Amino acid sequence: MKFYAIIVAGGAGKRMQTAIAKQFLLLNNKPVIMHTLQAFYISEIRPEIILVLAKTEHQYWKDLCLKYNFDIPHTLVEGGKERFHSVRNGLMTIKEDGIVAIHDAVRPAVNTSLITQTFQIALEAGNAIPCVKPSDSIRKLQENSSKIVNRDKLVLIQTPQTFELGQLRKAYQQRYSSKFTDDASVVEAAGYPINLINGSRNNIKITYPEDLELASFLLKNNIIS
Numbered sequence: 001m002k003f004y005a006i007i008v009a010g011g012a013g014k015r016m017q018t019a020i021a022k023q024f025l026l027l028n029n030k031p032v033i034m035h036t037l038q039a040f041y042i043s044e045i046r047p048e049i050i051l052v053l054a055k056t057e058h059q060y061w062k063d064l065c066l067k068y069n070f071d072i073p074h075t076l077v078e079g080g081k082e083r084f085h086s087v088r089n090g091l092m093t094i095k096e097d098g099i100v101a102i103h104d105a106v107r108p109a110v111n112t113s114l115i116t117q118t119f120q121i122a123l124e125a126g127n128a129i130p131c132v133k134p135s136d137s138i139r140k141l142q143e144n145s146s147k148i149v150n151r152d153k154l155v156l157i158q159t160p161q162t163f164e165l166g167q168l169r170k171a172y173q174q175r176y177s178s179k180f181t182d183d184a185s186v187v188e189a190a191g192y193p194i195n196l197i198n199g200s201r202n203n204i205k206i207t208y209p210e211d212l213e214l215a216s217f218l219l220k221n222n223i224i225s
Contacts, residue, residue, distance in 0.1 A: 174189060
């Protein structure tokens with residue numbers, strides 16, 4: 001059985017208020033994205049890594065790899081207009097059957113045990129989607145008011161989202177829809193049930209400046225369980 005990981009790096013960093021894309025921001029003395037690739041490389045699964053970047057960023061990435069002596073093996077693939085198209089481009093490079101994880105490049109604190117678990121469960125059940133329950137109260141905004149929502153009926157979805165390749169290939173034959181917010185939504189639209197598993201609260205997504213500080217703390221103290 002072959003194992004793969006598609007790392008999607010398409011963020012522009014607008015909410016980070018930085019000129020540089022957030023996947024290239026420095027985190028503990030090296031770019032965020034390098035931490036992410038390393039997590040998969042050192043995991044028990046050791047999947048083949050496919051990195052999807054905008055074509056305009058390919059040379060910049062190659063220069064960074066030289067600068068930081070980054071030699072983790074990976075295949076570099078051109079990104080698409082939307083995340084959907086980027087994932088599909090990554091899938092097109094895979095010629096064999098197997099299990100593939102799709103992960104946000106800006107989740108550098110993902111722990112290796114979660115990576116391994118998603119592959120194991122996807123192997124048995126077809127897919128594995130990590131999630132955590134919200135801890136804050138939630139309200140739904142209406143026109144001029146808001147309404148409380150029962151948080152016990154909600155979960156927050158994370159990556160890696162891991163699938164049997166047959167499911168994913170069939171799902172990505174669909175036309176793009178703005179309703180596709182992640183890979184699970186694409187696979188669900190193709191008729192497959194989604195298997196939720198427990199994620200990790202430390203598996204944060206770098207979106208705002210304070211997220212970078214938290215990720216730095218988690219990695220420095222190895223608090224990524």
